[in-house]
Amino acid sequence: MRKMKLAAIMLLAVLLTGLAGCSAGSGPAAEGKEGDTKGYPKHPITYSIPFDPGGQSDLEARRQQPHLERILGTSIVITYKIGGGGAVGWTELAGKKPDGYFMAGINVPHIILQPLLQRDAGYKTEQLEPVAIFQSTPVGLAVRKDSSIQSLEDLIRMAKDKPGALTAAGVGTYTGHHMTHLLFEEKLEAAIQYIPFTGAAAAMQSFLGGNTDLLWGNSNDLVSYKDEFRLIAIGSAERFTALPDTPTFIEQGVDLIAGIDRGVAVPQGTPEKVVQELEKAFLKIAADPEVIRQMTAEGFEPKAMGAAESKAYIKQLKAEYEPLVAELRP
């Protein structure tokens, strides 16, 4: 009897240790004296991901993690703060102590659109101080191989013939895809029905199953499926390296650049020196030829925008979106 009890207690102990081991990484970074930026970083830095583990933001952070640890000389702890299309994670970031020991992945245009459109988003775009933008994913428009639409011209004609009869799958409402769709409609002066999905996988499945006519997809997904789809146009400024045969919107006379940019930010008010230190590390990784090679092969566009450049870019995009959003706001 005693033995059995012992065995049971030991089993529980094993379970508990397992738990402690798993959650040890999520503890907040220890306190750092404000203003004391000498010798930064003195202890581990938390890198928070506002999306699901295994998503693109996570994969990118995991790719950077060993490099960051080597350059900064401290460990980087990746944690997740998931929900609200990133809003929960960015709200947390905005409320963190600006000491450089907490940073989070950011997605543009998400961090611009959420505060503009949701009264309870929980943060303001300006509260997130960008450190760097290291990756861009142009958004493209695809049809299935069996579609009668051969080109952007065909698409525009059909959309004008029967306004609202064509359907396009994209991810979410008030997101990068949704905004791209609205801009596209505005430039075309035609109506296409936007069908929001809860994720890229769901949109892809429904599109492949023939439920929508068009698909707004991120370049990396489009690269994986280039043999299954016909890509009508891509939202990059110039031809995209991984999809050299796909014309841009601009080439075809539609003035549209659309994509999702990934970067990293710290809370507003973080000392400049600390931001510079982090910026240097991220730009160094962005210049690594192996990182560039991997990203390009996976269907992304490597970028290397520093803190000031990223800030100006976000500001400029915000000015572009504001009038469009004013019409939409519920």
Add this chain to the structure above:
Amino acid sequence: MTDYIPVVIEVLSNPLNLLLLVASLIAGIIVGALPGLTVTMALALLLPFTFSLPADTSLIAMGGLYIGGMFGGCISAILINTPGTPSAIATTFDGYPMARSGKPHHAIVTAVLASGIGGIIGALALLFLTPLLSSLSLAFGPPEYFWVAMLGLSMIATLSSGSMLKGLIGGCLGLLLGTIGIAPIGGESRFTFGLAPLVAGLELTVVLIAFFCIPEVLRIVENRITGERIAYRKEKGVVAQMWNRLIRRPFLLLRSSVIGVIVGIIPGAGGNVASIISYDAAVKFSKDKKAFGKGSYEGVAASESANNAEVGGSLVPLLSLGIPGAPPAAIMMGALMIHGITPGPGLFTSQAGLVYTFLWAFLLANVLLIVLGLYLSGPIGRIINIRMDVLIPVIIFLSTIGAFAIRNNFTDVVMMVIIGLAAYLLSRLGFHPAPIVLGLILGPIAEVGLTQSILIGQAKDHVFAFFFTRPVSVVLMVLCALSIAVPLADKWLRSRRGSGQRQGKEEAE
């Protein structure tokens, strides 16, 4: 076609790979057993290690973790009425009553055998039927998702033991809880009362802990059975006994596994939906419906074989179409991408060696799960012998950490306490948690399916045709109708027969 066999044998006979497979299975079981720690999280933690491992080894480890985690959820479901992973919801219905009647070992052995067999059937489907099943996966569009959710909701009738009215009220409550947060379609925030933490909605795991675990703990405390313990007596031949019972019910296991595989291949519907649909089918097909909910091993077997068969199913769209059927599958996709392998059409030909190695390892993992599970089932069952005044604080401790860990969010702990107290009051009023949780899980699936269908239908000028004429939709609608009609007809027949017998008796007298 068969030239991959030497590669498979070579990789699988590598002792390092086998060791990793066993280790990841055990790690998965532990993670699965702890509410709040998910397989998805464990896989994400494993991901950086796979960078430096060969692609086949990392896939083997990830598969083991996934399978172990899916099984592990049943342990806490059986012992403390808290599903360790959402996929073990239906396991609580009969597993916990079994444990409370002093048969935790029987329940766990049943779960081990059912999980293993379900997993093997899922793996065989993945090995041999992937091309066929992948086209079925594409046949599920927005209207089909809506009807699948409706089919699930029709099960409230089965799950509300006692009052049907209370079951329906509970279901509506669950549907309402499911609307909290940003609308999946349309983007407006609902019922957040301006509170930023509510924007992300309620986390299923937190609600599961609140509804299943807290009321049970409070009830035990309330009954002042503090010093009492459920007598767990060691019995010989439990494995043989449960094995004999299960193989006499081949259709139960086969039906549950097929349900699991089919639900698995529908991206977005996970193991929780699989286990509930399978449980409901087991009740409907059983001759002894009254035994369910009171400790029927058939209920445990139905739930567990379905959720483990779902694992194989969820990998079908990943390997054949590049669409991950479930969040853990999404992480495995990430691992493949890191090794420069793009899942999707053509993977079976371009990477035949790797894919078939993984599939055979997957099959092997399920066999190992049975061996490991049976070996561990005795010691695990003994946990129930711990005195309640020791066990209850531990359960509360684990629940609190679990509620926090799921999203690293303290608001979730507060929500767990508030919802837990509300759940306790509801259970005192005779509301079973199952219909409420069912509403919460299926509400958003139904909402998304309905809204998307209406939007697409309107664009094509035929909303009704879009809803009611698609072949898979029609099949699902018929199943819905049967699901509602069969229990009612059964009740009616029984009451007629009952009154007929009474009449007969009166005449004889």
